[in-house]
Structure formats: structure tokens, C-alpha cells
Amino acid sequence: MMVDIEVDDLELCRVYEIRCDGILGQPTNASLLHGVGWYTRNANPE
Amino acid sequence: MVMLLTLSLLVAPQEPASPGPVTKQPKPDEATYVEIVDVALPEHVVLEVGGFVEFEGAMYVATRRGEVWRIEDASGKQPKATLWAEGLMEPLGLIAKDGWLYCSQRGELSRMRDKSGDGRMDDLETFAAGWPISGNYHEYCFGPSIAGDGSFWLTLNKPFGGEPFGRAPWRGWAIRIPADGGSFEPVCAGLRSPCGIGTAPDGVVWFTDNQGEWCANSKFTPMEVGDFHGHPWGIDSCKLPESKVEYPGEVPSGLRMAEAAKTIPNFTLPAVWIPYDKCGRSPGGFVWDTAGNFPPFEGQVFCGDQYSSEVFRMSLERVAGRWQGACYPFRRGLKSGITRVMWGKQGTLWCGLTNRGWGSLGGSEHGLQRLVWRGVTPFELREITATKKGFRLAFTQPVNAASILPPGFAVKSWTYDHHKAYGCPPATPARTPPRRRRSRPGA
Numbered sequence: 001m002m003v004d005i006e007v008d009d010l011e012l013c014r015v016y017e018i019r020c021d022g023i024l025g026q027p028t029n030a031s032l033l034h035g036v037g038w039y040t041r042n043a044n045p046e
Numbered sequence: 047m048v049m050l051l052t053l054s055l056l057v058a059p060q061e062p063a064s065p066g067p068v069t070k071q072p073k074p075d076e077a078t079y080v081e082i083v084d085v086a087l088p089e090h091v092v093l094e095v096g097g098f099v100e101f102e103g104a105m106y107v108a109t110r111r112g113e114v115w116r117i118e119d120a121s122g123k124q125p126k127a128t129l130w131a132e133g134l135m136e137p138l139g140l141i142a143k144d145g146w147l148y149c150s151q152r153g154e155l156s157r158m159r160d161k162s163g164d165g166r167m168d169d170l171e172t173f174a175a176g177w178p179i180s181g182n183y184h185e186y187c188f189g190p191s192i193a194g195d196g197s198f199w200l201t202l203n204k205p206f207g208g209e210p211f212g213r214a215p216w217r218g219w220a221i222r223i224p225a226d227g228g229s230f231e232p233v234c235a236g237l238r239s240p241c242g243i244g245t246a247p248d249g250v251v252w253f254t255d256n257q258g259e260w261c262a263n264s265k266f267t268p269m270e271v272g273d274f275h276g277h278p279w280g281i282d283s284c285k286l287p288e289s290k291v292e293y294p295g296e297v298p299s300g301l302r303m304a305e306a307a308k309t310i311p312n313f314t315l316p317a318v319w320i321p322y323d324k325c326g327r328s329p330g331g332f333v334w335d336t337a338g339n340f341p342p343f344e345g346q347v348f349c350g351d352q353y354s355s356e357v358f359r360m361s362l363e364r365v366a367g368r369w370q371g372a373c374y375p376f377r378r379g380l381k382s383g384i385t386r387v388m389w390g391k392q393g394t395l396w397c398g399l400t401n402r403g404w405g406s407l408g409g410s411e412h413g414l415q416r417l418v419w420r421g422v423t424p425f426e427l428r429e430i431t432a433t434k435k436g437f438r439l440a441f442t443q444p445v446n447a448a449s450i451l452p453p454g455f456a457v458k459s460w461t462y463d464h465h466k467a468y469g470c471p472p473a474t475p476a477r478t479p480p481r482r483r484r485s486r487p488g489a
Contacts, residue, residue, distance in 0.1 A: 001440070001441045001445050002440045002441070003439045003441070003445065004437070004438050005436040005438075005439065005457065006433075006436040007436040007457065010435070011459070011461075013303045014461045015321060015461070015462075015472075016430075016437065016457060016458075016459045017457065017458050018427075018457050019455070019456045019457075020427055021456075022449055022451060022455055023446070023449050023455060024071075024445070024449035025425040025443050025444065025445065025446060026444040026445055026446040028071065029071055029446060030074070030425040031073050031425070032424075032425055032426055032427060032441075033076065033079070033424040033426045034375040034376075034427065035427050036374065036375065036427065037372040037373065037374045037427055037429075038319070038320075038321050038324065038325060038373050038374075039371070039437060040315075040317065040319045040370050040372070041370065042307075042315050042317075042365075042368060042370045043365045043366035043367075044365070044366065044434060045366065045434050
């Protein structure tokens with residue numbers, strides 16, 4: 001299962017903290033175990 | 047900075063969201079999925095772990111006290127530890143190759159074996175030496191790790207505080223030793239406190255570094271010959287004929303990270319910044335899960351943290367020719383700081399612990415523990431990857447489409463300054479609530 005996020009004004013050499021605390025599993029409505037990640041964006045896909 | 051988020055689900059056809067309020071289940075617990083198993087050893091066996099390896103049916107553990115212990119049945123109920131070697135100078139790595147155990151000492155890479163077979167090391171050779179030490183307590187030598195070409199790599203900590211016998215060259219460097227030993231080449235500069243060193247599946251050697259002066263935040267970075275990783279302590283050594291790194295010139299303090307990357311020769315950005323106190327504090331050793339030992343996260347990197355006594359994970363991707371990726375929490379609650387991790391034969395993750403002089407969370411000063419996958423897949427954010435306009439989030443299980451709504455979903459970002467001061471708080475932070483969501487079936 002994948003979710004795409006579009007972000008305006010993307011800048012490089014930044015850390016993006018993405019928190020998904022409210023996202024629930026299907027069909028059990030399970031909570032995420034942690035639901036957070038920190039992505040280091042140095043380059044954009046070509 | 048204003049950012050607009052567009053969320054789109056890339057899913058196999060799924061059930062429509064149920065009407066009405068969503069009832070959230072209780073927050074799951076890490077222990078449901080990953081068990082921490084302690085290795086009970088006699089009190090006199092003090093395993094301040096600097097390195098460890100499984101070799102000829104036993105586990106060998108090198109300690110900061112200069113010993114190597116041989117542990118039989120380490121995963122069993124009654125492990126048996128015997129002293130195999132002693133008198134080494136703070137070995138902070140241990141690997142096996144061709145019947146030898148290789149370990150770093152402060153001033154050399156050594157190799158050892160038990161020729162007589164009596165259970166004690168009786169043959170020690172200097173495999174390579176020649177990098178000076180000033181006498182400062184913090185001039186650790188980490189490794190080795192063997193690169194894809196067979197060479198041995200070590201990382202040399204810079205001193206913290208006084209240098210009783212004057213400044214030594216090559217501090218804050220990575221050095222490379224040929225496969226047959228005997229000499230070394232200084233290949234990368236600008237390291238600070240590079241406690242973790244390991245080799246990726248493609249043969250490239252990576253390291254973790256610890257936040258401090260000229261190191262805005264802890265980080266995880268691949269090493270290529272000629273890299274300058276930012277700390278100017280040892281850059282005068284670039285002027286020596288053996289250096290493989292171009293002298294970067296005087297390093298200005300206070301550049302925004304993007305500017306530093308553009309203007310400082312060979313300045314190397316990390317693949318992953320590991321945000322201080324969000325995801326550990328002092329990263330140590332790491333391993334790739336190439337065997338799917340922790341199945342939902344196969345291919346990812348698992349790293350121990352020496353302060354927070356946790357293992358976190360990292361995902362990597364190559365974008366526009368360079369590595370970048372993300373870090374995520376995984377398992378907290380080990381009993382001491384983690385310097386080293388390694389996969390055991392049963393697919394468990396061994397964690398070597400010590401905190402003497404450094405401090406850590408947890409109630410112990412040293413020891414051995416291992417993480418055991420319980421076989422249940424958590425609902426978890428598995429991986430973040432970059433897209434042209436944002437990010438793709440992969441989850442371990444299907445997502446309830448109705449739940450992808452603000453404020454339960456948030457993005458914020460920041461950068462760092464490259465400066466002399468200790469660490470760097472988030473610079474130019476930006477927070478953006480999601481504004482729009484769009485769902486569509488299909489992957």
C-alpha cells in the first residue's frame with residue numbers, strides 16, 4: 001500500500017519529517033506502530 | 047515557506063471507506079513484534095563491547111578493556127564465556143577472515159588466531175600500522191570493515207580536548223589498508239566521531255558520525271576516496287603527500303548546508319541525517335538486512351544507538367546518482383548503549399552494549415542482547431521515497447482511505463548550518479498541514 005504526497009516549494013538539502021499518526025489500517029483500523037520517518041532530500045528524481 | 051500537499055493513494059482496489067467516525071485501536075507496542083533477549087553471563091565477564099563476530103561455532107567479543115572473550119552457545123540458556131585474548135588497546139571492531147580475527151587497536155590493525163587450539167589466542171600479527179596518536183583519550187580507531195575490493199577500512203576519531211604530545215595527522219580521517227596489509231592510505235577527511243563503519247551489499251564502505259562541532263547532526267554516509275565530510279580538524283593532513291583528499295581550504299563557519307555543499311571542495315552531504323533526540327542521539331554500528339530477517343523491512347539498514355539504547359532503521363535509494371533516504375524508529379528499551387550490531391545465524395540481531403564514560407539510557411553499563419522477530423507484521427510506515435513532486439509512503443499493510451486526513455498527517459522540514467558550534471538546531475523550519483487528498487486505485 002502506497003500513498004503519494006505532493007509538496008510545493010520542495011527544497012533540497014533539507015530533512016522532511018513525515019508523521020502519519022492518524023492513518024489507520026484497513027480493515028482493522030489498527031494504529032501505526034510508529035508512523036514517522038525523517039527523509040533527507042539532497043536531490044530530486046530526474 | 048508555503049507547501050501544498052496532494053495526497054493520492056496508490057493502492058490495489060480496496061474496500062470503500064466505511065461511513066461514520068473511525069474507531070482507532072489502541073497504540074501497538076514494539077515488544078509485540080520484536081523481543082529483546084538478554085544474554086546472562088557471570089559477573090566477572092564484563093563485555094564492554096567494541097566488536098564481535100561469529101567464528102568457528104562460537105561468538106568472539108572484543109571489549110573496550112582490551113580483551114577478547116569466546117562465548118559458546120551464546121543464544122542458549124547457559125552460555126559459556128572464556129577469555130581468549132587480553133592486553134589489546136581498546137579494540138573497537140572485530141571481523142573474521144581466512145582463519146584470522148582482525149581487530150583495530152588505537153595504533154594498528156592486528157590479526158590474531160589460536161594456532162595451538164587450546165582456546166587461547168597465541169599468534170598476533172601487526173597487519174598494518176603507522177597512523178599516529180597524540181595521546182588524547184578520544185582518539186578511537188573504529189573497524190575494520192572490508193570493502194568490495196578486499197581492502198580494510200578504519201575510521202579514526204578526532205581528539206576531544208588536550209593532546210599531550212602535540213597534534214597528530216590523519217585524525218578525523220578514514221584510512222584504507224590493502225588486502226594484504228602492510229601500509230595504509232588516508233582516503234577521506236572531515237570525520238568527527240565515526241563510531242559505526244560497515245560495508246554495503248555493493249561493497250562500498252559507509253560510516254555513522256555523531257553530532258557535535260562541525261557536524262550539525264548525526265548522520266549516515268557512504269565513503270568514496272577523496273571525500274571531505276565537513277570537519278576541518280584534520281585538513282592540514284590534506285597537504286601531506288599521502289593524502290587522497292584535496293585540501294578544501296579554510297572552511298567558513300555558518301554556511302547553510304546547501305551553500306556548503308556548493309562551495310566547499312569535495313564536501314560530502316550525508317545520505318541520511320539522523321535527527322538528534324528524534325531518532326537516537328549517538329549512532330554506532332549498523333547492518334543491512336539482506337536476508338529478510340525482519341521481513342517487512344528487507345533491504346533496509348538497522349543501526350544501534352549508543353546513547354538511546356535503541357535500534358533504528360534506515361531506507362536508502364539512489365536519486366540522481368547519489369544515495370539518500372530516511373530513518374525510522376524500530377526498537378527501544380535495550381539495557382545499555384549500543385556500539386555494535388550483527389546478524390546471528392538464526393536471523394536475530396545481536397546488539398553489543400557499553401556506556402562507560404559516555405552514558406546511555408538503560409540500567410546497565412555493558413552486555414549482550416539480541417532482537418528476535420516474533421513473526422507478526424506491524425502496521426507501519428515501511429519506507430519513504432522521493433518523487434518528482436514530493437514523496438511516496440509505503441506501508442506494510444492496507445490503509446483505511448478515510449483516515450488520511452489532517453491533522454493526523456503532517457509534514458515539516460528544516461535544514462542545518464555547517465558551523466563550528468556543537469550541533470545545529472533545525473534551521474528555517476517549515477510546517478505544512480495537508481490541504482487536499484485524492485484517491486485512486488491502481489499501483
